[in-house]
Amino acid sequence: MAEPKYVIEATIRTDGTVQRKDVVGAIFGQTEGLLGESLQLRAMQRKGRIGHVDVELQNQRGKVQGIIRLPTMIDQVTTAVIAAALETIDRIGPCQANIKVQKIENVRSAKRTQVVDRAKNLLLNLVNSGAEESSSILDEVRSVLTLGTETNHHGMTCGPNAIESNALIIVEGRNDVRNLLKHGIKNAIATMGSGITEELVELAKKKSNVTAFMDGDRGGTLLLVELEGALGNKLTHVALAPESREVEHLEGKVITKCLNQKTEAKKIIGRLKADLEKQDDEVLGKKEDLAPVDVPDAVRDWKESFDGLAKNKACFVLEDGELSEPLGASKLAEGAENVSGAVGMLFNGKITSRTLEIAKSAGVPHVLASSVNEDTMEGVEVFVLSDL
Secondary structure: OOOOOEEEEEEEEEOOOOOHHHHHHHHHHHOOOOOOHHHOHHHHHHOOOEOOOEEEEEEEOOEEEEEEEEEEOOOHHHHHHHHHHHOOOOEEOOEEEEEEEEEEEEHHHHHHHHHHHHHHHHHHHHHHOOOHHHHHHHHHHHHHHHHHHOEEEOOEEEOOOOOOOOEEEEEOOHHHHHHHHHOOOOOEEEOOOOOOOHHHHHHHHOOOEEEEEEOOOHHHHHHHHHHHHHHHHHOOEEEEOOOOOOHHHOOHHHHHHHHHOOEEHHHHHHHHHHHHHHHHHHHHOOHHHOOOOOOOHHHHOOHHHHHOOOOOEEEEEEOOOOEOOOEEHHHHHHHHHHOOOEEEEEEEEEEOHHHHHHHHHOOOOEEEEEEEOOOEEOOEEEEEHHHO
């Protein structure tokens, strides 16, 4: 018998006890004459156009249910007609019967799928064996697939699982996402180096686990601090690349190690902030060692308003001395676009270059903050509480 092209699979139920031979007899007997001379099942079986009818039955409390499988070597249209004919059988021997076709399986397609799945497993096993050549093979194959699997969420490059997964990995750039994809990690999203957008904040709120995977340099730490300010408690874990290395260049084993050694965000953020301040002190000198800062009287008058500002919140000082509504870091850029006539900005947090860019876009000449990472930008003068 030739290899079948299709297999008709149907369920059978009867209200009494029947045997396999009764079912087979009914299939051949009750469809005889129904489909015309060219589709007589007995003749088709003799010519090798249909195969052996396989019937599996189970008897439960005097009733029978089971599976019928009928392989065919004919085209899909004829196979579908034969499948429909099986459902016309309503009696087997003295018992009422119900036959329902569940599916028509394309045998060759199923085998192709099996070959692809098995090839994937064999390739991964080859790579995991640690052989240098197999690792090169995997990288070459995956480099073709990576760009095809990345997607986009409100302008942010991300992996295909980033939106639906309960866990999210936040990285800095597009190439970071692509490198993680190359090594099988599909739930990463990039900030794209343009600040923490409202869309990213909203996405993170829906997740039970949010990990920031940052470069092992000062820039990575600064972005991490900005993330923590925007996400708050929704940032659950932090993973850092080895010192002076970037996520986009990490090997698969290093990525796995970094993510396995991730730390709860609340345990590491404070230490990293302290390290940043220490670095600033080493470069700029302690505040008490510097000459007094000449602070305009108008800025000094903002201190009382600043004291009532919540942590990591900002507001704009208008020309009449009134304050805008407090804004979180994620909405600050949008607020800058909508405000007009602002003469200053208060920010109860650490000023970064991104914050200064937002202040400049709003035409704000003076900024008062609790501390600074970046304190210079053309057109914007930065003061901290300790200056007052």
